[in-house]
Amino acid sequence: MTAGDPPRRPGFPLRMPTSASPQNAIKSGASGAYKQGDSALKGTSKEAHRRSSGTTAGLATGLGLDSQAVRARMVQKLAAQGVADSRVLAAMMQVERHRFVDSALVNQAYEDTSLPIGLGQTISKPNVVARMLELLVKGQDGKLGRVLEIGTGCGYQAALLAQLASEVYSIERLRGLHHKARDNLRPLRVGNLHLLFGDGMLGYASGAPYAAIIAAAGGEALPQAWLDQLAVGGRLVAPVHGAGGSQALVVVDKTARGITQTLLEAVHFVPLKSGTS
Numbered sequence: 001m002t003a004g005d006p007p008r009r010p011g012f013p014l015r016m017p018t019s020a021s022p023q024n025a026i027k028s029g030a031s032g033a034y035k036q037g038d039s040a041l042k043g044t045s046k047e048a049h050r051r052s053s054g055t056t057a058g059l060a061t062g063l064g065l066d067s068q069a070v071r072a073r074m075v076q077k078l079a080a081q082g083v084a085d086s087r088v089l090a091a092m093m094q095v096e097r098h099r100f101v102d103s104a105l106v107n108q109a110y111e112d113t114s115l116p117i118g119l120g121q122t123i124s125k126p127n128v129v130a131r132m133l134e135l136l137v138k139g140q141d142g143k144l145g146r147v148l149e150i151g152t153g154c155g156y157q158a159a160l161l162a163q164l165a166s167e168v169y170s171i172e173r174l175r176g177l178h179h180k181a182r183d184n185l186r187p188l189r190v191g192n193l194h195l196l197f198g199d200g201m202l203g204y205a206s207g208a209p210y211a212a213i214i215a216a217a218g219g220e221a222l223p224q225a226w227l228d229q230l231a232v233g234g235r236l237v238a239p240v241h242g243a244g245g246s247q248a249l250v251v252v253d254k255t256a257r258g259i260t261q262t263l264l265e266a267v268h269f270v271p272l273k274s275g276t277s
């Protein structure tokens with residue numbers, strides 16, 4: 001049930017909005033445009049590994065050279081916890097999580113824990129990230145088509161999505177984190193990942209329809225824009241608040257006959273907020 005590529009493709013390089021609406025900003029040609037480099041995410045070769053060990057984080061902790069082994073242990077644990085999709089496990093093996101956290105937290109980068117990324121936000125624990133990605137790709141063969149992520153944060157999940165999809169749009173409402181993600185991702189040169197600054201509650205109409213939409217922040221209800229921008233045959237995975245303020249994961253499948261929603265386990269994500277800051 002792959003949704004396939006939509007017929008219309010937005011122009012590149014994309015202009016990243018500086019106002020609340022990505023759609024407007026693209027038209028107005030606002031500053032801050034950013035498109036990742038052309039080549040796919042690299043990082044497995046010995047050479048790439050040597051380079052990564054030269055980062056401040058790598059030098060500070062010695063994690064750079066042996067991060068592959070630490071990551072392999074994280075992936076083994078994820079598999080033991082029930083993550084079965086080989087695409088998701090391969091992506092978690094490929095993307096170096098320690099590149100996305102502050103140097104003081106690098107030693108915890110491969111533990112199954114959420115970590116602060118600044119401005120009161122957190123990077124989800126690997127188990128939750130893997131679970132959501134697995135839900136997103138379930139039932140789809142091969143790579144996903146075009147994907148929208150709401151809540152770029154530090155950019156870690158966006159890098160994973162770029163491994164699983166042909167094209168990824170990721171929106172962040174906090175300028176500081178949008179810039180942090182850009183800095184974290186720049187050395188990885190992820191050609192199919194487009195970072196946007198704006199209010200993700202509006203989705204990103206220029207890239208629609210999406211084969212998949214994933215949110216890393218939870219609101220009271222799913223914004224209508226997300227449902228509208230999801231392709232027929234597409235799937236949305238997001239945390240939503242239920243009665244009493246508790247949060248749960250919801251999976252939405254859009255079919256020609258309409259929308260089906262499945263409520264899953266309780267989760268704890270940062271709040272989905274409107275506007276930019």
Ligand code: SAH
Pocket residue numbers: 117121122123124150151152153154155156157158171172173174177198199200201216217270271272273274275
């Ligand atoms: N996937 C991220 C997780 C970041 S936490 C990572 O790998 O780091 C969730 C993020 O959602 C926060 O950065 C928060 O600022 C952002 N967010 C909340 N509401 C948003 C909105 N309406 N539009 C875009 N981003 C939003």
